[in-house]
Amino acid sequence: MRIEAVDVFYLRMPEVLDIGDGSQDATLVRVRAGGLVGWGQCEASPLTSIAALVCPMSHSACKPVAASVVGQRLDAIADIGRIGDAVRAASLDLLQAEHTLSGIDIALWDLIGKRLGEPVWRLLGYPRAYPKRPYSSVLFGDTPAQTLAKARAARAAGFTAAKFGWGPYGRGGVAEDREQVVAAREGLGRDGILLIDAGTVWGDDVATAALRLDALREARATWLEEPFHTGALDAYATLAKRSAPVAIAGGEGSHNQHMARHLIDHGGVGFIQIDTGRIGGITPAKAVADHARAAGVTYVNHTFTSTLSLCASLQPYAGMERDEICELPTEPKALSLRLTRERLVPGGDGMLRLPESPGLGVTPDPAVIREFLVDTEIRVAGKVLYRTPAIDG
Amino acid sequence: MRIEAVDVFYLRMPEVLDIGDGSQDATLVRVRAGGLVGWGQCEASPLTSIAALVCPMSHSACKPVAASVVGQRLDAIADIGRIGDAVRAASLDLLQAEHTLSGIDIALWDLIGKRLGEPVWRLLGYPRAYPKRPYSSVLFGDTPAQTLAKARAARAAGFTAAKFGWGPYGRGGVAEDREQVVAAREGLGRDGILLIDAGTVWGDDVATAALRLDALREARATWLEEPFHTGALDAYATLAKRSAPVAIAGGEGSHNQHMARHLIDHGGVGFIQIDTGRIGGITPAKAVADHARAAGVTYVNHTFTSTLSLCASLQPYAGMERDEICELPTEPKALSLRLTRERLVPGGDGMLRLPESPGLGVTPDPAVIREFLVDTEIRVAGKVLYRTPAIDG
Numbered sequence: 001m002r003i004e005a006v007d008v009f010y011l012r013m014p015e016v017l018d019i020g021d022g023s024q025d026a027t028l029v030r031v032r033a034g035g036l037v038g039w040g041q042c043e044a045s046p047l048t049s050i051a052a053l054v055c056p057m058s059h060s061a062c063k064p065v066a067a068s069v070v071g072q073r074l075d076a077i078a079d080i081g082r083i084g085d086a087v088r089a090a091s092l093d094l095l096q097a098e099h100t101l102s103g104i105d106i107a108l109w110d111l112i113g114k115r116l117g118e119p120v121w122r123l124l125g126y127p128r129a130y131p132k133r134p135y136s137s138v139l140f141g142d143t144p145a146q147t148l149a150k151a152r153a154a155r156a157a158g159f160t161a162a163k164f165g166w167g168p169y170g171r172g173g174v175a176e177d178r179e180q181v182v183a184a185r186e187g188l189g190r191d192g193i194l195l196i197d198a199g200t201v202w203g204d205d206v207a208t209a210a211l212r213l214d215a216l217r218e219a220r221a222t223w224l225e226e227p228f229h230t231g232a233l234d235a236y237a238t239l240a241k242r243s244a245p246v247a248i249a250g251g252e253g254s255h256n257q258h259m260a261r262h263l264i265d266h267g268g269v270g271f272i273q274i275d276t277g278r279i280g281g282i283t284p285a286k287a288v289a290d291h292a293r294a295a296g297v298t299y300v301n302h303t304f305t306s307t308l309s310l311c312a313s314l315q316p317y318a319g320m321e322r323d324e325i326c327e328l329p330t331e332p333k334a335l336s337l338r339l340t341r342e343r344l345v346p347g348g349d350g351m352l353r354l355p356e357s358p359g360l361g362v363t364p365d366p367a368v369i370r371e372f373l374v375d376t377e378i379r380v381a382g383k384v385l386y387r388t389p390a391i392d393g
Numbered sequence: 394m395r396i397e398a399v400d401v402f403y404l405r406m407p408e409v410l411d412i413g414d415g416s417q418d419a420t421l422v423r424v425r426a427g428g429l430v431g432w433g434q435c436e437a438s439p440l441t442s443i444a445a446l447v448c449p450m451s452h453s454a455c456k457p458v459a460a461s462v463v464g465q466r467l468d469a470i471a472d473i474g475r476i477g478d479a480v481r482a483a484s485l486d487l488l489q490a491e492h493t494l495s496g497i498d499i500a501l502w503d504l505i506g507k508r509l510g511e512p513v514w515r516l517l518g519y520p521r522a523y524p525k526r527p528y529s530s531v532l533f534g535d536t537p538a539q540t541l542a543k544a545r546a547a548r549a550a551g552f553t554a555a556k557f558g559w560g561p562y563g564r565g566g567v568a569e570d571r572e573q574v575v576a577a578r579e580g581l582g583r584d585g586i587l588l589i590d591a592g593t594v595w596g597d598d599v600a601t602a603a604l605r606l607d608a609l610r611e612a613r614a615t616w617l618e619e620p621f622h623t624g625a626l627d628a629y630a631t632l633a634k635r636s637a638p639v640a641i642a643g644g645e646g647s648h649n650q651h652m653a654r655h656l657i658d659h660g661g662v663g664f665i666q667i668d669t670g671r672i673g674g675i676t677p678a679k680a681v682a683d684h685a686r687a688a689g690v691t692y693v694n695h696t697f698t699s700t701l702s703l704c705a706s707l708q709p710y711a712g713m714e715r716d717e718i719c720e721l722p723t724e725p726k727a728l729s730l731r732l733t734r735e736r737l738v739p740g741g742d743g744m745l746r747l748p749e750s751p752g753l754g755v756t757p758d759p760a761v762i763r764e765f766l767v768d769t770e771i772r773v774a775g776k777v778l779y780r781t782p783a784i785d786g
Binding site: 056 | 403405409410411412413414415417418436437438439440441443444445447448449450451452453454455478481482485486487488489491492559592593596622624625626627646648649651652654655658659671767768769770771772773774775778
């Protein structure tokens, strides 16, 4: 079959708040081929990702993403990798391209899974998808008391693991950060898996980050996530040498598999966190999962939006039994909560299971798309390059 | 003074060809503050870079670039670094942001140079700007005969160094590539500095790249540039160990200083090539130049468009006497050739000298901007987020 169309939709909440919550808008991708439809999502700026899809060519290595996708053959799994390689070559100098490609690659896997009648994880070579232990992923409260309440709520909801991040953490003093971490541990209980996310707040400043290690050890945090910008390899490596038994986690900012491999090979991370909506999709994420396994590093999904993104993020390591924990956004905004007809929720044993149905196993709800759809138009030299596409159904 | 406005202009040739020539369009940046105007240029997709400037906020770490620039104080040089840091933090998840920031950072340096009455290179701490030995930067011909003619033309024009890149190189067989390189050497003469640019054609395939080394040694090439994608550090390091006396060059794809530092620290490059229009501007480029000097790696500018970009690209290493060679695009399209009132051409001794006048020392010509300006409009939810700004003068 040939790829007939790639459409990107800009969805958002009526109000977008200035907080570290990526579930407030969505870059939804629809690919059509052979009478089938595949869906994907980029964890990226919708307008900028649309521009990367449709922008006029600047030169032979700065072409719009659509130019390397629409019209291509999609018959076998290998075609997905070929299309991704073509995008990376023809859009080499188009920085946003890898974010746009992410949603397309995911939609191609969904589509070919539907075509072949198999779930994506099986097409990736996994005989089965193991249950994952979800951690509740929430923002720190503005105060330790709020964080305590959030941690208690996570525990009451049946979570055995929880991650607290962003908000005030790393923006005040060492004592304030300690109080936040202690409150999280208290609320989660003695046995819960506690994860702390610094959201790159220290740039590449190892000394300032290291001041938080004692409190993290005291609270028995399993990892400290993203102390630094994804590119600050030396800072990662230096902190990792001093942080035991707290591991360093990172990688969500990787927009190609090289960046993630560098964190594994040169950055000393114990957990590599990959967002399939940013790294270029499921294809490069699977390559990172394989590399991590060989290097003895644990793979974890990164995701903070819809069930569609969640399902995509779990595929690359679905069959890796020992890499057990997974991120589950537990405070998504209505748009992200309601985007798909299906929701993925932990079972009675607290574990999360991927659908066995073909493709990703989840489908966006046309009525919800329409409800949150943002009318968008881009004109260049009198020509409409993009106008919000129609939604069927 | 406060930054009053940041405007981005999309310029392009009437026809954009599917060739490796980045001079066919331009992303021009104008910053206004305190009654002064600074100019910069991104080497990036114009439409996508504009979208990154004006896109609606997605969350606290995915804001439009303009949000961190407009209204900021600009009194001292340190303010430029502070503004860049603010963009990198508030637009952390907006991949294209660093390309957009590049032109803004350059414009801020131009503006503050005008305010202080000093050329940018002096504000960077250099007592003087040393003359640079320009290499003629051209595309390989489609045939060895065409390449021979191009090399002879470069020599006849007084160049003692020339770089040939892209086109058929690396896309055919080893024998064809050898003929191209031999033709370039023959045309350039025995003593000319010959540089070869593979334009990332081998991805991360070391074995295929290594097949070209014998011909490069035979032709006494000084460097092989970009055999691989900027992120393929291990491939760079492996090839660099086998390539002597041919050095490996790379780095133009760096969109932050971390990437360039990795190529120096872990990739084994002998020459680090930085495009100020992509790495985030003159500020991070200067940091890379300092790091390269400490590591014994030679810094070279990368630039392929206008005299404005050329002048910006030369500032970070203007005062480094030993890092002598520089890129000079010699086949730019009319837009890039005519964009600035001033042109930078080699002196009678074949050497290139930066202007001593304040800022970058070059100014775009309003008539030329108008001639190549592309009318562009972006609407989101019924609101015009971008419309091509007016040109004064």
